[in-house]
Amino acid sequence: MVLVIQLLLLICLSKTKPAVSSANTLPGCQDSCGGVPIPYPFGIGRNCSMSEDFELSCNATNNNEFAPHMLGNIMILNISLSLGQARINSPVSYQCYNKTTKQVDNNTNWKFNLQDSPYRFDHKKNKFVVIGCDTLAYVNISDNKNFYLGGCVSGCYSPKSLIDGSCSGIGCCQTSIPKGTNQIDFWFDDNFNGSEVYNFSPCGYAMLIEEKGFTFNKDYITTDKLVDKNMSAVIDWAIGNTMCGIARTDKTSFACRSDNSICLNSSSGPGYLCNCKKGYQGNPYLEGGCRDIDECANQSQCFKPGKCHNLPGSYKCTCPFGWRNRSDNLRECELNLALLLGICAGIVGLSFLGLGTYVMLERRNLSKVKEKYFQQHGGWVLLEKIKSNQGFGFTIFTRQQIEEATKNFDSANIIGFGGHGTVYKGIIRDQIIAIKKCKIVDESKKKEFGKEMLILSQINHKNIVKLLGCCLEVEVPMLVYEFIPNGTxxxxxxxxxxxxxxxxxxxxxxxxxxxxxxxxxxxxxxxxxxxxxxxxxxxxxxxxxxxxxxxxxxxxxxxxxxxxxxxxxxxxxxxxxxxxxxxxxxxxxxxxxxxxxxxxxxxxxxxxxxxxxxxxxxxxxxxxxxxxxxxxxxxxxxxxxxxxxxxxxxxxxxxxxxxxxxxxxxxxxxxxxxxxxxxxxxxxxNPWGQEYHSKDKELLLGEVSHNIVIGHTDYFSMDKEAAESIAAGR
Structure with missing residues (x-):
């Protein structure tokens, strides 16, 4: 028993694997904090980052949640290796006029100092924004070489003048920051304290924010929802202070470690960035960090009938037998006519022979089916009647005529749906007609159908739609009527x-x-x-x-x-x-x-x-x-x-x-x-008729009145006295 237990323990221990760090961090290092991924060259703790400049801490926030911080107190929201950027937490500074104490409550402890670090504020994505109806804020900016002083004033007379989404000076103004900025602080002008507008605009605000993530809202003026609120700003980062050409000469310090990485000069200042080559993805700052992308996982890479084959950093499309890659677009295939021409030539002869045989048989079968339906519906009786009576105004239409008239029963020609079929509009011999395609026919009436058509075709009344003919070559006969234009x-x-x-x-x-x-x-x-x-x-x-x-x-x-x-x-x-x-x-x-x-x-x-x-x-x-x-x-x-x-x-x-x-x-x-x-x-x-009707309604509605109408067809053409005399006599 002891030996069995020892053996089981040995098997379990042999299958236990050590914890493996994320492919974006150094082995044994924490790969995230508060749900934010921490890719190398950044790292949490010593020996986990490229240098002290990229060393982060994982600290608790005011909400008792953990988040990564850089340079001591700057909270990071996310990091992008390919762009060389990080999004950071940007607190909103404010001043609010207290109408009770007639004093200004404020929080202007906004100051970021990125000097002597690889970081600087992105001058394209960030804006200095001031919000309020009586607010002037100044911004002090440095880029290591120069100092700048700027400001932005925002005013308005009433909430009615505010427009959501507009930051053009009325309730909201914004200004750009210069390239290379690494130190910013700002403050409010005491002469613009909101004392004149506190009844509808209690506070003024100043902030550095990412322009893309901000939209002005009128509620920012009329409420204090921005007080103690955090926005976001974007900072750029780069490796070292040299360009790629010089950096590559020092193999020991060159940061682009992956074999499939490339070096890019930073666009925001000195230094460089590393990216994976086209066709690779991952972390270029780690050895083996750039991994091949399987382009063939995307089914649309090669147009059918081409087949995708993944290659290191690329892919290729191959074509099946009888096809070849197009010279101007290797993702597409085109027929290899030279190869197929000989094959097609042999097949064409056989195809024509087979097709001719098939068409002949189909026509023979179709002809038999048409003849069968024609006979079932009494077509021969009807045809003999038409031939024997030259003045008989009734036509037996072929199936082809009906299909051509309705453009093969195109839904655009439907003019009505009946309880017994669908009615189509058609044209035969330049005459507009209505064709009723019936749904079913009573099996017991099939043989009598032709006789009934003879009877119905002789109906000739000005208030009855004229039956012009029928088609009997189909399973359910189709009726052809005169076309009536003004609907039902x-x-x-x-x-x-x-x-x-x-x-x-x-x-x-x-x-x-x-x-x-x-x-x-x-x-x-x-x-x-x-x-x-x-x-x-x-x-x-x-x-x-x-x-x-x-x-x-x-x-x-x-x-x-x-x-x-x-x-x-x-x-x-x-x-x-x-x-x-x-x-x-x-x-x-x-x-x-x-x-x-x-x-x-x-x-x-x-x-x-x-x-x-x-x-x-x-x-x-x-x-x-x-x-x-x-x-x-x-x-x-x-x-x-x-x-x-x-x-x-x-x-x-x-x-x-x-x-x-x-x-x-x-x-x-x-x-x-x-x-x-x-x-x-x-x-x-006739007006007198109305008068007479009023006098003796019962007479007009009753059987007596009915007899008058039947017996004297010219009753209403008589004069009034004669009519009343007849009525009185009855």
Whole structure:
């Protein structure tokens, strides 16, 4: 057991290494004090510095923290070997007027004496600064040969005249110090004691500071925050009093010890400095102190595809096979054309052969895919119809035509996003068109798509966007419509808030849209249910005539009632509640959605307000509640409330209320809605019509009035007496 313990102790002792000093200090010497690194030729304690001039002490400060000190009491903040500089603590001298004793309290014990040392104050980085509104301070300067007396006066009448960052004499002034300065002290002029300005400027200050680290602040004038504060100043240092040429002759005293060091003459006075050569870093005052820099650690040294190789004091970039270093920039590589030309010549022939084969196969595959999609979507049926009917205004576009028209579906050509696809603006044969790129197509409708295009293409109504053609060579067919330039009704209502929209224009747009939907329901063969009526699907042409668009959700009315059941689709806020419950789309579903559009025209409010309370988020719910509580005026757009047309507006509101009836069978048809809107417009256009409407509103809104309109299409073209006579007879 004893032998085992002894063996373990021997192993532990053999692995114990002596403490190694920092590479910037002599072995066994303290390498820092208070967090400040102490590089050689500086050192703490005897035999740790180059000479007594560079011997530092590690003393406690007023804050009970340790810091390095030079020449007894000058505290060092940091040391730079490469610049030959050190940053030192620079106390602020002050004088403050005591309004109680009417005396001046001051601290002017600022005096630095660097004579007979390798140190001097840097004349470029330091400034003598005076702060105060009634302050004059003098500075006494010496450079061993000459003595200088300078001063700086600072004044101001009130804090309002002070400017942060400005040290030009108002509250703050500064002056330079001469080159080679090694002794400075300064004092205040007693005649400038602050007795006239103590109420807003209690103190004056004088200091030698590093200009870069100082910015004047107005608070320095109005408070005493600079009292007992320390700033920083910069001192230069150098080795000896000779230049490099002479210093090198004495090998024993020459300070540049590292093999990879260079000697530089001091720019601030006699003496010299040592630096590491380019490509090396470390301490040039120590043997082996300058170490090679691994330039290749920086990945940007060599431009790709070059590879970096570190060399002593340098690096080089090598290029891979087929490349060579550029003659004008060895960090970059260029192709070795002479080498690659022969290789490329052999590859080109094979590449062309392979490419030709690939293109041929791809074209064949693409052609098969196009033909497959074309057939799936009923393209042959549609094509035969077009060929057999020369007057048939419908075109089957190729995929290439569509891609060229939209610049390969460039996002800059997007003019709208629908619930069923994206709409692009394009140009084909100098005609501006709108191309709808659908997201999905119902698998059950693929074979019937061509037939449906035949039907939709025959829709010809002035208030319905004309379907010009389609593209069937893609997985999801694309539809081509006439281009409508003035955007959507939604944009016109909501995004142009502040623009004027008269009641007459609103009624016109509503009637035109209603006539378009009535045409789809009653005149198209077979009838068509739109399925997604909303303000974004009503476009406005150059004359602001309404055009119903986006039949992405539309269905052709089937003969089999069971086929009415369809997947619920549409837009939140416009959806027929009964359709949501039964999944059965009817013509009354479009009526409900149109009723919501009427509300938008009356109120210019969003259909869904996500910021409103839950029970008021839906515009239709808010409207029905307002009608019930007879508070419709609170919901109306201010612009039409100012018009003297409240009876007309109430009539439109009642019509909207009928359209929003929860029982679909009790809603009017779109034909009845269109006729009612036509009648309301005529009332609006004829003053006597408004008067008559006021007399018997119930008659105009009721079934009797509706029968008059249906039975006598020229009712409003009659004179007033004839009209009243017919109404009375009914």
């Amino acid at each position: 009704l939604s944009d016109y209502i909501h995004k142009k808030q502040g623009s004027s929209i008269s009641l007459a224009n609103r009624l016109r747009i509503a009637q035109e849209s209603a006539e378009a939907l009535a045409y789809l329901h009653f005149s198209a063969s077979p009838p068509i249910f739109h399925g997604d009526v909303k303000s974004t699907n009503i476009l406005l042409d150059q004359n602001y005539t309404s055009k119903v668009s986006d039949f992405g959700a539309s269905i052709l009315v089937p003969t089999d009632e069971a086929q009415f059941v369809t997947l619920v689709q549409g837009t939140r806020g416009y959806l027929d509640p009964k359709y949501m419950q039964s999944c059965q789309l009817t013509n009354k579903s479009d009526v409900y959605s149109f009723g919501v559009v009427l509300l938008e025209l009356l109120t210019r409010k969003p259909v869904i307000d996500v910021h409103a309370p839950e029970e008021e988020r839906s515009l239709s719910c808010r409207f029905l509640l307002a009608m019930k509580e007879k508070k419709l005026q609170d919901l109306l757009d201010d612009e039409i409330k100012l018009e003297d047309d409240m009876e007309v507006i109430m009539t439109v509101a009642e019509l909207a209320k009928e359209c929003l009836n929860m029982k679909g069978e009790e809603r009017p048809t779109m034909k009845e809605v269109a006729e009612e809107l036509d009648r309301i417009r005529k009332i609006k256009q």
